Amino acid sequence: MLEILLDATVRAGTPILFATLGAIINERAGIINLGIEGLMLIGALAGFAATHSSGSLLVGVSAAFVAAFAAGSIHAFITVQLRGNQIVSGLALTMFGIGITALFGKQLVGLTIDGFERVAVPGLSQLPVVGKAIFNQNLLIYLSFFLVAAIWLFFYRTRWGLAVRTLGENPAAADTCGVPVNLYRFLAVTSGSGLVGIGGAYLSLASTPMWIENMSAGRGWIAVALVIFAGWSSPKALLGAYLFGGITAMQLRFQALGTTVSAHILQMLPYFFTIIVLVISTLRLQKGASQQPESLGLPYDREDRK
Amino acid sequence: MKLVTERREISSPLLRFSAPLISIGFALFVAGFLLLASGVNPLEAYREILIESLGSLYGLSETLVKTTPLIFAGLGVSLAFRMQIWNIGAEGQIYIGAMAASGVALFSGIESHGLMLLTMFLAAFTCGGLWAGVAGFLRARWQVNEVIVTLLMNYIAILLVDYLIYGPWKDPKGFNFPLTAQFSDTARLAEYFDTRLHSGFFLAVFVALLLYLFMERTIWGYQIKVIGSNPKAARYAGMKTGMAIFMVLFLSGAIAGVAGFSEVAGLQHRLQHGISPGYGYTAIIIAWLAKRSAGGVVIVAFLMGVLLVGGDSLQLLWQLPVAFVYAFQGLILFFLLASDFFILYRVKLIKGAADA
Numbered sequence: 001m002l003e004i005l006l007d008a009t010v011r012a013g014t015p016i017l018f019a020t021l022g023a024i025i026n027e028r029a030g031i032i033n034l035g036i037e038g039l040m041l042i043g044a045l046a047g048f049a050a051t052h053s054s055g056s057l058l059v060g061v062s063a064a065f066v067a068a069f070a071a072g073s074i075h076a077f078i079t080v081q082l083r084g085n086q087i088v089s090g091l092a093l094t095m096f097g098i099g100i101t102a103l104f105g106k107q108l109v110g111l112t113i114d115g116f117e118r119v120a121v122p123g124l125s126q127l128p129v130v131g132k133a134i135f136n137q138n139l140l141i142y143l144s145f146f147l148v149a150a151i152w153l154f155f156y157r158t159r160w161g162l163a164v165r166t167l168g169e170n171p172a173a174a175d176t177c178g179v180p181v182n183l184y185r186f187l188a189v190t191s192g193s194g195l196v197g198i199g200g201a202y203l204s205l206a207s208t209p210m211w212i213e214n215m216s217a218g219r220g221w222i223a224v225a226l227v228i229f230a231g232w233s234s235p236k237a238l239l240g241a242y243l244f245g246g247i248t249a250m251q252l253r254f255q256a257l258g259t260t261v262s263a264h265i266l267q268m269l270p271y272f273f274t275i276i277v278l279v280i281s282t283l284r285l286q287k288g289a290s291q292q293p294e295s296l297g298l299p300y301d302r303e304d305r306k
Numbered sequence: 307m308k309l310v311t312e313r314r315e316i317s318s319p320l321l322r323f324s325a326p327l328i329s330i331g332f333a334l335f336v337a338g339f340l341l342l343a344s345g346v347n348p349l350e351a352y353r354e355i356l357i358e359s360l361g362s363l364y365g366l367s368e369t370l371v372k373t374t375p376l377i378f379a380g381l382g383v384s385l386a387f388r389m390q391i392w393n394i395g396a397e398g399q400i401y402i403g404a405m406a407a408s409g410v411a412l413f414s415g416i417e418s419h420g421l422m423l424l425t426m427f428l429a430a431f432t433c434g435g436l437w438a439g440v441a442g443f444l445r446a447r448w449q450v451n452e453v454i455v456t457l458l459m460n461y462i463a464i465l466l467v468d469y470l471i472y473g474p475w476k477d478p479k480g481f482n483f484p485l486t487a488q489f490s491d492t493a494r495l496a497e498y499f500d501t502r503l504h505s506g507f508f509l510a511v512f513v514a515l516l517l518y519l520f521m522e523r524t525i526w527g528y529q530i531k532v533i534g535s536n537p538k539a540a541r542y543a544g545m546k547t548g549m550a551i552f553m554v555l556f557l558s559g560a561i562a563g564v565a566g567f568s569e570v571a572g573l574q575h576r577l578q579h580g581i582s583p584g585y586g587y588t589a590i591i592i593a594w595l596a597k598r599s600a601g602g603v604v605i606v607a608f609l610m611g612v613l614l615v616g617g618d619s620l621q622l623l624w625q626l627p628v629a630f631v632y633a634f635q636g637l638i639l640f641f642l643l644a645s646d647f648f649i650l651y652r653v654k655l656i657k658g659a660a661d662a
Binding site: 034038074078082083084085087088089091092093094095096097098099100102103104106213214217218221222224225228262264265267268271272274275278279282283286303 | 340455629
């Protein structure tokens with residue numbers, strides 16, 4: 001029972017994990033991205049369409065990354081180069097994503113592909129309780145483990161990571177040190193967006209190997225909230241995403257067991273829970289448990305430098 | 307040769323006023339390519355939108371029917387914008403308002419027409435307000451991000467309405483469809499000219515006028531603007547910013563909630579799934595395009611009404627998904643943000659600066 005639940009937790013949490021990691025990279029560079037929900041849909045559709053026409057999941061995942069990267073570059077251009085309002089631009093990106101995927105996804109509704117399958121790690125997958133949940137999963141889940149570690153190493157163990165973090169804290173200081181502020185911010189937004197796209201592709205290539213209009217169903221927004229919970233750190237993002245995976249898994253389990261509680265009420269739980277988690281993490285934030293990037297949400301103009 | 311940008315000393319007034327129109331123009335242009343890619347001739351599509359929404363009295367009445375909830379929701383969102391508060395939850399507040407009004411209509415048993423409508427109105431107003439007030443309280447008390455809270459509550463509100471219409475409120479004679487019973491005549495707004503145009507539209511325009519007077523002619527309106535533009539100065543002047551944040555989000559949600567009342571009492575006469583096909587999200591664009599002015603909201607809501615009525619006919623003619631309208635609205639916002647840049651900055655081409 002526990003084994004099944006843990007396995008379902010990881011599988012339900014992974015798309016949110018990718019999205020949260022992408023959002024963290026955006027916000028570390030000082031740019032709020034509320035387009036996550038739209039980017040997930042763009043990734044889901046691009047991934048599905050490319051896999052369907054090429055027959056290759058690798059092509060699908062790459063297409064998801066590239067499409068979300070490209071869509072993210074609109075947000076990047078508006079917020080970085082044109083210093084536009086980040087909240088409005090992000091909302092616009094979400095609307096654009098919902099609309100354009102509905103338009104181009106119409107012909108793909110009802111088609112199916114062979115999605116990602118489990119690949120067991122010899123030996124380790126036999127471990128009791130956690131073996132199946134961690135070492136008998138699909139390749140995208142292994143990729144997410146790798147990214148959690150790689151992103152942490154990037155931010156805390158490399159010069160570039162330090163430079164990107166400085167962009168979020170004090171872009172003027174970074175500028176003075178010769179960091180190309182706009183270029184790095186642009187790259188952080190676009191590559192973060194690309195990761196969000198892979199999270200979307202997880203939905204259409206692994207969770208349910210088909211395209212359904214609006215299939216992200218608010219996961220992008222949950223990811224935006226989880227960034228605060230995670231305190232802008234990738235290992236904690238993993239924790240947060242699995243927390244939500246766990247709630248989703250339990251909710252599905254309840255439904256499968258045929259409880260008398262309405263499915264609609266059960267479906268509210270993840271959103272309800274996100275709000276509670278958001279309140280708690282905001283309180284912890286104020287107590288200094290973690291630090292929001294100092295210049296988050298502020299456009300940078302060299303002329304304003306003091 | 308090099309491109310440089312420099313800040314304008316005074317923002318260009320010509321650009322400021324024409325920017326929304328230019329943005330819509332560019333959005334139409336780009337959306338044209340999206341239409342082409344899905345096999346629809348954009349010129350034909352745009353002609354169709356205009357004819358369907360404005361080409362006949364009936365079309366015009368349908369446009370006003372769609373304009374009505376957009377005005378309410380747009381006013382609600384723009385009120386919060388005035389204080390730099392983001393109410394992204396108008397969609398959920400519409401659902402909650404519709405739910406509250408329907409509850410009164412179905413179960414209160416009030417027999418007087420006027421009293422029934424007034425009670426429905428107040429129920430929608432209060433419940434919409436309290437729904438947004440949750441985010442207002444969390445923001446005022448603990449600085450919790452209201453963008454995320456209001457947005458997530460949309461999902462909860464829609465699921466709550468679904469729960470009711472699939473469960474306890476389902477019409478026993480409705481052949482198991484997820485809808486409530488029809489309202490009696492006491493719970494319906496007046497309709498005009500043999501069309502679906504109902505008195506909710508005039509209520510919306512009236513609320514816009516009230517809101518204008520509230521913002522421009524009362525001390526509370528002035529406080530909201532001060533808190534929005536300079537919270538530190540406001541606190542220094544002794545204004546209670548926490549209370550103001552709660553009140554503004556309450557009022558913002560309440561007005562959006564009235565949209566729900568107007569939809570069920572004036573148009574649908576029952577509570578059902580999809581009571582709002584995204585009016586609450588369109589409201590965000592309306593508030594931004596209208597530059598937060600109440601009169602602007604009415605005008606832009608009408609433009610969006612044209613787009614929505616036209617969008618419906620595109621769906622019928624070419625089977626385009628309704629959500630296509632979102633892509634278009636996203637594009638408008640992108641171009642509007644870009645135009646803000648050109649209002650504030652001048653782009654210059656400097657020749658040979660590096661060679662000399």
